[in-house]
Structure formats: C-alpha cells, structure tokens
Amino acid sequence: MSAALRVFAAEGLKQHRRIFGSKLVVFSMLLWPVLTLATTYYTVLPVTSAPGAAQRWPLVAEPGRLLAFLAAGALAYTFFFSLVQSAWHFSFERVSGTLEAMFLTPASRMALVLANGSSALVQNAWLFGCFGIAAALATGSLHLAHPGMLAVAALALLVPAVAWGAFLNSLLMFSRDSAFLYTLLDDPLWFVAGVRLPLFALPVWVKAIGLAFPLTTSLTVLRGALLDGRDTGELAGHLAFLAGLSAVLLGLTAVLLRVGERHAQRTGSLQLF
Amino acid sequence: MATAMPTLRRNWLVTMRAYQWTYFVGTLATGILTVGLAYLAYHSIGGGRAGGGFAAAAGTADYLGYVTVGAAASMFTVRMVLWVAKAQITEQREGTLESQVLAPARRLPYLVGVGLQSLTTTVVEVVVMLAFAVMIGVRLPAPDPVTLLAAFVAASVAVFGISVPLSAIMITAGEAHITQNTLFVAMGLLCGFTFPPAYLPDPLRWLGEALPVTSALRALRAATLDHAPLSAAAPDLLLCLALGLAYLIVGLRLLGPAERVAIQRGGSA
Amino acid sequence: MIVTRELRKTYPAKRTLFRRSGGTETRAVDGLSLSIPPGAVTGLLGLNGAGKTTTIKIIATLLHPTTGTITVDGLDVVRDARAVRRRINLIAGGERMVYARLTGRENLWYFGQLYDVPRATLRARIDELLELVGLPDAADTLVERYSRGMRQRLSIARGLINQPAYLLLDEPTLGLDAPIARDLRAVVARLAQEGVGVLLTSHYLAEVEELCGHVYVIDRGRLVAEGSPTALTAGTRLPHTVELTLAEAAPAVSVAVGALGAEVETGLDAEGRPTYVLRSPDDLAGELATAVVRAGGAIVRLEVNPPTLEDAILAMAAPAPVS
Numbered sequence: 001m002s003a004a005l006r007v008f009a010a011e012g013l014k015q016h017r018r019i020f021g022s023k024l025v026v027f028s029m030l031l032w033p034v035l036t037l038a039t040t041y042y043t044v045l046p047v048t049s050a051p052g053a054a055q056r057w058p059l060v061a062e063p064g065r066l067l068a069f070l071a072a073g074a075l076a077y078t079f080f081f082s083l084v085q086s087a088w089h090f091s092f093e094r095v096s097g098t099l100e101a102m103f104l105t106p107a108s109r110m111a112l113v114l115a116n117g118s119s120a121l122v123q124n125a126w127l128f129g130c131f132g133i134a135a136a137l138a139t140g141s142l143h144l145a146h147p148g149m150l151a152v153a154a155l156a157l158l159v160p161a162v163a164w165g166a167f168l169n170s171l172l173m174f175s176r177d178s179a180f181l182y183t184l185l186d187d188p189l190w191f192v193a194g195v196r197l198p199l200f201a202l203p204v205w206v207k208a209i210g211l212a213f214p215l216t217t218s219l220t221v222l223r224g225a226l227l228d229g230r231d232t233g234e235l236a237g238h239l240a241f242l243a244g245l246s247a248v249l250l251g252l253t254a255v256l257l258r259v260g261e262r263h264a265q266r267t268g269s270l271q272l273f
Numbered sequence: 274m275a276t277a278m279p280t281l282r283r284n285w286l287v288t289m290r291a292y293q294w295t296y297f298v299g300t301l302a303t304g305i306l307t308v309g310l311a312y313l314a315y316h317s318i319g320g321g322r323a324g325g326g327f328a329a330a331a332g333t334a335d336y337l338g339y340v341t342v343g344a345a346a347s348m349f350t351v352r353m354v355l356w357v358a359k360a361q362i363t364e365q366r367e368g369t370l371e372s373q374v375l376a377p378a379r380r381l382p383y384l385v386g387v388g389l390q391s392l393t394t395t396v397v398e399v400v401v402m403l404a405f406a407v408m409i410g411v412r413l414p415a416p417d418p419v420t421l422l423a424a425f426v427a428a429s430v431a432v433f434g435i436s437v438p439l440s441a442i443m444i445t446a447g448e449a450h451i452t453q454n455t456l457f458v459a460m461g462l463l464c465g466f467t468f469p470p471a472y473l474p475d476p477l478r479w480l481g482e483a484l485p486v487t488s489a490l491r492a493l494r495a496a497t498l499d500h501a502p503l504s505a506a507a508p509d510l511l512l513c514l515a516l517g518l519a520y521l522i523v524g525l526r527l528l529g530p531a532e533r534v535a536i537q538r539g540g541s542a
Numbered sequence: 543m544i545v546t547r548e549l550r551k552t553y554p555a556k557r558t559l560f561r562r563s564g565g566t567e568t569r570a571v572d573g574l575s576l577s578i579p580p581g582a583v584t585g586l587l588g589l590n591g592a593g594k595t596t597t598i599k600i601i602a603t604l605l606h607p608t609t610g611t612i613t614v615d616g617l618d619v620v621r622d623a624r625a626v627r628r629r630i631n632l633i634a635g636g637e638r639m640v641y642a643r644l645t646g647r648e649n650l651w652y653f654g655q656l657y658d659v660p661r662a663t664l665r666a667r668i669d670e671l672l673e674l675v676g677l678p679d680a681a682d683t684l685v686e687r688y689s690r691g692m693r694q695r696l697s698i699a700r701g702l703i704n705q706p707a708y709l710l711l712d713e714p715t716l717g718l719d720a721p722i723a724r725d726l727r728a729v730v731a732r733l734a735q736e737g738v739g740v741l742l743t744s745h746y747l748a749e750v751e752e753l754c755g756h757v758y759v760i761d762r763g764r765l766v767a768e769g770s771p772t773a774l775t776a777g778t779r780l781p782h783t784v785e786l787t788l789a790e791a792a793p794a795v796s797v798a799v800g801a802l803g804a805e806v807e808t809g810l811d812a813e814g815r816p817t818y819v820l821r822s823p824d825d826l827a828g829e830l831a832t833a834v835v836r837a838g839g840a841i842v843r844l845e846v847n848p849p850t851l852e853d854a855i856l857a858m859a860a861p862a863p864v865s
Contacts, residue, residue, distance in 0.1 A: 003658040010655035017643045027451050035458045042468040043307075046336055047314045049325030057318050097638030101700065103604060106627040107656040183299040191306045201317040265606040267554055268596070 004111040011115035012122075018089065019123040028085070029078060029127045037074040040196045041067055057198055065227070068141035072223050073195035075132040079125045079157060080193075080215040083165035084185045086120030090169050091178035094270045099173065103264075109257045110166070113173075117165025121158065136226070145231035152232060156221040156242055160214035163246040163253075170256040174263070176271045193219060214249065217242045276379065280386025285393075296355065297398055304348040304402040307467060311340035312409055330469035332491075333498045338413055341406045342494050343466035345399050350432050350486055351457055352398060356391030357384060357436035358453065361528075362443040365535055370444070374536065380528050384440070388433050413497055420496035420506050427492055427513040431485035434517030437524025441531035447538060465490055485516035544578035544601060544708055544739060549610035551596050551763075570596040572763035573610075578708065580739040583730060585754035585771075587743065587855055593763040594743040598710045601741070602632040614708060628657070630708045633701035635716030636694065642686040646677050646696050649685060650703055657704040671699040674729060676722070691719055698726065708739040715746060727753060747852040757851075759858055766858050771851045778857050780849035781805070781821035784830055789840035791816045798837040802826055815842060 019025050047053060048060035059065045090113075093099040102112060136142045144150065168185075172178045190196060192210035199207055199220070210216040221238050224230040232239065264270045315321065315336055323336035331339050360383075364370040373383070407413070439456065443449045463470065463481035470481045481487045492509040495501035503510075551571040571593040578584045586594050599605040601612055603623045612619045614626045640649045650668045659667060672678045675695040685693060698714065711730070715723040723746075730753055734740050744750055750757060751771045759767040759774065767774055788795060799806055804822035811817050820826055827846040834841055 006655040006658055010652045013648060014641060014644065014652060017641075017648070024451060027455060032454060032458045035462050039458075039462045039467065042462075042472045043311065043340070044314050044318070045468065045472060046323035046325050046327035046331075047311075047319030049327075050319035050322040051324055052320050052322075053318050053324070056320060060318070096642075097636075098641055100604065101639040101653070102656065104602060104627060104632055105653065105656040105704075106624045106658070112656075177295070179295045180298070183295050183302070186299065187302045187306045191309065196310060197314055198318075201313045203313075262606075265604065268599070268605055 004108055004115075007107050007111040008115040008118070011112065012119040015086070015116065015119035015123045019120065025124060025127060029082065029124050030131060033074050033078045033128055034131075037071055040070055040074075044070075044196070057200075059198075064139060064141055068136070068139070068227050069198075069223060070196060071132065071135065072227060073190075073219060075128060076157060076215060076219045076222055077190050077193070077195045078128045079121065079161050080164060080213075080218075081186070081189065082124035083117055083120060083161060083168055084182060084189070086117065086124070086165060087168035087172040088178055088182045090116055091172040091175065094173060099270060103261065109261065110254060113166040113169040113253060113257065114162060116169055118162045120165060121161055141227065143227055143229040144225070145229045149225040149231065152235070152239075153222050153225040156225070156239065157218050160218050160242055160246045160249075163249040164214050166253045167249040167256075170253045170260065174256065174260040174270060189213065189215065192216070195219065214242060214245050217245065276382035277386035277389065280383050281390045284387055284390040296352075300348050300351050301398060301402055303351075304344045304399075305405050307344040307347070308337075308341050308402075308406050308411065309409070311337060311467070312411070327469070330471035332469075333494065335498055337411045338498050339469075339494065340467050341403070341411045341413065342497050343490065344406075345403055346428065346486070346490055346493055347461070347466040348402055349395055349399050349428065350460065352395040353388070353391055353429070353432040354436050354439065354453065354456065356395070357388050357433060358439035358443060359449055360384065360387045361440045361532075362447075362449050365444055365447070370532070371536055374532050381525060384433070384437060388429075388436075392429065414500060416497040417500050417502060420492070420501055420503050423503060423510055424489065424492035424496045424506060427510045427517070428486070428489035430521075431489045431513050431517035434485060434520035434524070437521050438527055439524075441524055441527035444535040445531045447535065460484060460486060463487070483516070485513045485520065488513040488516065543580065544576075544612065544614050544741070546574055546576045546597075546601070546612045547610055549574040549576075549597065549600065549612065550608045551593070551600060551605065552608045570763055571600070571607075574758075574760065574763070574765055576758055576765075578739050578741050580707065581734060581737045582755050583734045583740040583742055583753045585742050585744075585750040585757035586760065587747070587750060587757055587851075588760040592760045594760065595712055596763075597760075598632065598712050598741065598743065601708075602630060602710055603627055604632075628704065629706060630710060631701045631704055631706040632710045632712065633698050633714050635713035636697075639697050640685055640693060640700060643684065645682050645684055646672060646688070646692075646699075647681040649696060650699055653700050653703050659704060667703065667705070671702055674702070675699045676725065690717065691722055694718055695722065698729075702733075706738065708741070709733065711740060711742045711744075713744055714742070715744065715749065723749075747850065747855060751851045759855060761858065775849050775851055775854045778849065778854040779823045780853050780857055781823055782825045782827075782849060783847040784820045784822075784825075784827050785843070785845040785847075786818040786820070786830060786834065786841065787811055787843040788816045788818075788834070789842050792837065792839045794837040795834050795839035798833040798839075799830065802829060802833060 044066075048057070048066055054061040059069055093102070103109075172181060175181060192202075192206050193213050193215040194202060194210060195215070199210070199216075202210065217238050221235050221242065224235050224238070260270075315323065319336070323334065327336060328334040333339055361370060361373075364373055403413075435456075439452065443452050446452060460466070463473070463477060464484055464487045465481065470478050470487065473481065488509040492506045492513060495506045495509070499505075549571050550569070550573055553568040553570060555567055574593070574597060576584075576586070576597075586597065588594050596605065600607050601614070601619060603619050603626055606620055614629055617625050617629070619626050641652065644652060647668055650671060651664065654664045654668065669678070672681045675698050677692060677695055677699070680688065680692060685696065688696065694717065701709065709730075714730075715726055718726065727749060730740055730742070734753075740753075742750065742754060755770060757768065757771055757774060758765060767777065769777065786799075796808070799818055799820070802820065802822075804820040804826055807819040807821075809817045809819075820830060825846065825848065827844065831841065831844060
C-alpha cells in the first residue's frame, strides 16, 4: 500500500511539472471552456426561447438555470476531457523510452495509471473547478437538498473520472495511433454525453452510446445534485450505475495492462493495437 | 508565381502521400456535430421554431440553414488557418525554415502556394460536411451563384489574411497549439458562426467586426440563404476584403522580424 | 548469480489487426546458457543482430523467453518478475529513459519512488549518484536543458537508483565523450569490486577487454565461444604481427628471418631501409630479434602487435572460408 502511495507522489510531481510548467493550463482549462460555454449558450438561445420551448424543457424558462445547466456540462466535460489529454501525453512515453523505464521498475502498473490519471485531474481541473464553484455561489444557482450533496456530487465526478483516466491511459499506452483516439473522444464525447443538450433531446441510439461513457451519468448526478436539489435517494439508480461503470472501467484497465504488457513481453512491441 | 506553383505542387504531393485523416475527421466531426446539435435542439426543444428575435438578429428565420452555413464556414476557416498559419512553424519544426529563409523567394508567393493547395482539399472536406447536413434534412435554397462566388473569394482572402500574422506569432512564440485554439475558440464566439453576433454585448460585437471572417459570413449567408444580388452583399464583401488585406499587409511586415527571432532561438537551443 | 538455461526467443510474425501479413518468425536467441556471477563484469559480444539486446531485455523482465529459464539468485524472471525487478536494473545507451520536463534530481526521486527505495536513504542516494555521474551542479536544472552526454549520465544514475545486485549494461558508453566513458568504466569496475554482478554489451571491444573477466560471444543467437578475453584471442590462433626495420640491407638477415617459418612480407620504408613484416600464430618477436642480431643485422625499430579481441570476434563471426 505504501509503495502504491509513493507511486502517486511520484506521478503527482511528474504531472505537476508537465502541466503546471506551461501556461497551457490557463487556456485549456479556463479560457477555452468559458468561451465555448458562452458560444454554446448563444447557439441554443434561439431554440430555447422559441414559443412553447418551456413546455418541452421547463428549465429554459429561466436563462440563469439554462446557463447553469450548460456550465455544469462544461465543468464535467472539462474534467473528463483533461484525462483524454493526459492519456494522450502518457502515450508519448512509449516513444520517448520512459515507458520502458517504468516497466523495468517493480511498481504496480495499476497504481501507475491510476496515479497518472488522478494527478492529471487535480493539476488540470482545479482551476475550472474553483471557477465553477465561485460562479455557482455568486449567481446563486446552486440548489442543494442538503450540504452533503456537494460531497456526493464531487465524488460522482471524481471517482468515475479517475477510472476513466486509468482506462484511457492503459488504452492509449498500447495504441499505435493515439492522435486518432484523441480526436474521436473530443467532440463526439460532448455530443453523446448530453453536455450541451438535455438527454431527452438525443435520439435513443445516441443515448445508448452515451451510457457507455461515465461522463454522461456523472453529469446527470452533478446536475441533479447541484441544480435540481435531488438527494441520494432520488439519484440512487444513477449512483449505482456509475459505481458499476467505474468498476467495469477499472476491470478493463487491469485486463488491458496485463494483456498489453504480456504482448510486449512476447513480441517486443509496446503497440497492442 | 515562380514560388507559388512549386510550393503548391510540393504540398499537393505531401498531402496525397500522407493525408492527415486525424485532422480531417476532427474538423469534420466538429462541423457535423454542430449541425447535429442545432438540429436536435431545434426539433426537440424549439419544436421546429426559433424565437428570441432570431429572425431579426440573423436576417433569416432559417435557424438550421444559418447554423449549417456557419458550421461549413467554420470548418473552412479552421482548415485553412491550420494549413497556412502553420506552414512556417511546421518548416521550423522540421528544420527547413532556415533553408526557406535562405532562398531568395519572397514569403507571399510561398504562402499563396500553400493557400491554393489547401483550398482544393478544404473545399472537398466542406462539401462532405454539407452533404451530411442535406442528408439529415437541412435545405439550402438555391444560392445566387455570382454573390456566392464573390463571397467565397472574399472569405478566402479573409482567412488567408488572418493566417499570415498568426504565422508570425507562431514562429515567434515557437508554439502553435495555444495560439491556434485560442483563435478558433474566440472566433467561435465573436464571428457569428452559429448564432447572430447581435446577441453579444456591444464591445464583443465590435471585436468580432474587426475580424474579416464576420463580414465574410454575412456575405456567404446573404448569397446562400437570401439569394441576395451582388449589389446587396457589396458592403460586406468590400469590408471583408479591406480587413483581410489589412491583416495580410501587417502580417507580411511581421514575418521578417518573426523569422529572425525564430532562427535566433533555433540557433541558441 | 544470474543463470540462463537453453534460452530461446522467437518473435512472432508481424500481424495487422485482421490478418497475418505473411512475415515469418524471427529467432533472436537460440539456446543460450549463460552465468553472470556477482562481483564480476561479464561480457556479451556479437555482431549486430546477434541477439544481445534481446537477451538483456529478457533478463530485465521486459521480454519473456519463448522457451528456457532464467533465474536471478534463484528467482524466476517470469514467475517472480516483481522480485527480480527489485534486484536488477538496465542502462541502455542513448539519452532515453529520463523525463525532459523534470530536473535531474527529480528524475532520480521519481524512479526512487517507483522502486520504493527506503525514504530514509533516498535523498542521500540521489546526492551520491549525482556526484558519481558528475552532475551535482546540474542537479536542479531541467533535463530538457541538458546536453546529450548529460542526459546519458543521468540515465546511468537512474539505473543505479535501486542499488541493483545485478546491472545490465547495453552499450552504455554509446555516444559518450571519451573522458566520461573512461569515468563510467571506472564506476563499473568499482561496482563489480563491491559485489555487483554486471552484464556488459559494447561495440567498443577495448572496453570489454579492459573490464570483463569472462566473455560470451554470440552469433545469430547462438553461443560460439566463451572465456577470458586473453583465452578467446589465443583460441582463435590469429596471427601476431611483428614489424621490423633494419639500418641497412643484410642478405644473412633475410635468410635468418625466412628460417623462422612465418609468413613474411618485405619492403623499404620512407628512408630506403629494409622492412620485414612477420605474421604468425605465435609471438615471434624474441626469436626474431635474436636471429637478426646473430645474423649481424642492426635493428632500428621492432613493433609487436598481438591480435585484439576485436580481431578475434570478427574472425569468429565471419562465416568459415570454403576450402
């Protein structure tokens, strides 16, 4: 256990140097999401202010709530996408030779990918997270059943995000064309996860795809807990699904790490697909 | 043309040999999903109608047509900027910038060569996106061909114009990722790709007007959605051309010093 | 002791996602049995593609053998991989395996954490290693500002961070400046004296000759010879070359030289003095000098060149001539 914790400390330093050393974080984690949020808001404004729109989606009756809905989407998307970015960077370690140096060590591979994902999350997302909380408090758009729901929302965002990050790390670590996966998980991710539209507006098949991504359910819980005043009882189904999905992702991560390293040991190539 | 044509040919060969599918799929996905988002929102939330003074602000009641033209223009802009503005920093990264600066050729024809080549691939890519829009039921009324052609030329000049100073910034900073994405995200908000800029607070609207893409978009929409004659689109076309050329001239002035900074940094590294 | 028994490694044919692309299997290592004792430097030599890197990577747990066994102090490298990883480390030539965005010290701390080096000693160990590879002044500089040689030296320090009982060195001095390569050789010799078992591959055969007590020579994955560098060289019966220059021509000398039974080449040097070059499996220098003096010749220059390990390796790796 202590060895695993030391892996977390090590990856924490590495991610801190990689992310914090550059100004990129201010742009990718604050400026771009905020500008994109504004663009999304104005883009859907004509339809949300169409006659009769409030009957189909009551939330649009108040522009503040619409903005909060979209902001929650932007927040969760920023968290999850930061892990796609971090996994993309992780895949470069294969090329630079440091992945081999990592595999030489006795450190647990699972601890490595988990540590890498969670440190990326902490390093990347604190800025937008703080901004989001400040904005929510300033605009009074938080609507909580009880203060404990803040913790539930935070856990429902962070735990699946870390599982997602570990899964992506193991996936991209062994993939030939990580740039392609990166592209695939950028725009399609917000589309299927209901980041910019309520889920009811999506066709069934898109919703079905969206369920495979933890962002979708994470976001449902986040919006329910922070904006709609729901309590754990009302969100129990979503929370259970989210826990199950996180467990599945971690299971897949373990399998990928095992199969990937075995493949590398057999063929001498760290590219599995 | 002595520089433009060989550059065009070189980039054509490179494109054909190693087409960057990842970039294409990325920008295509953005375009398709933007139209898709508008389509779904329009039908399941708007009930097939747009409100909030959209018609007055946009100059058309056709929300889906408006967003589709904007998404196509956005894709065009992003792809062209990626090609033209990143041409020199790519040379810098591959170590060929110095040999390019050493050659007596001037910058403008070189960049025109890059631009003309990218125009061919970009047009094909935009057509793929428009085909998708038509497939899901977006209808673009028969455009005015003369106005459309003029708007297309003006938009090309506009995008080419802003790419040149951007190239200077990129090679000076030795960085493309932050520069390009900040521009894309800012243009997304300011230029009216997916919503009328009239929605924006005044200072932001003026900022948008300073970018030639904003007037290019108005001219493109006038040609495609309004069937506007050339005379009606003329003010926007002229504004767009003037702004595009202004950016181009400023950019060309900046390139010389930028190249010196880039090579100096390359030498000290 | 590291012991490999009948080690074989076959790389499967390259496959695309959906089908085999028609390639054939490659056999990189073919029945290799080696022993790497603690407290000594063991050499592994061969031409390119001889299977040296594959062998080292198998011992380092990065590759699995197709058949055969490897044990490190009795631990099986496949079954007990984690325990083996604690006892070994690998240093490969080139400047890879360190992070550019971290400083030298941070790199070592990072890997120290991954190796679970006791907290109490890690800091001191890092300082010691930075001193050892000559980087104490650059310890807190980002590695991206390091020169190639500095990165490589840091990479060597990384390989020592877990105080490995066995150190695998794959071309460690590749591209290093001569003085630094010399320092590294001194470090390796000292580590061996302190009880570390070292396996060394290198293109610089002089390096192997200097450091290794025992050398394995492999060709196309098979063991072709083993022994001390001196024994290996002697075993090839390669000629010693003796070059002789006389003050002036003397017919009696020519007869005496011819009588030694070696292959002789005669000529004149730049100043017109007669020269003799003798090639023989034995060192004839002493006999030659005696014979020349007895025949009344005056020796201006006498140079003896025994065969080097490099000559021996080249001779062993070359296909046997068809007679």
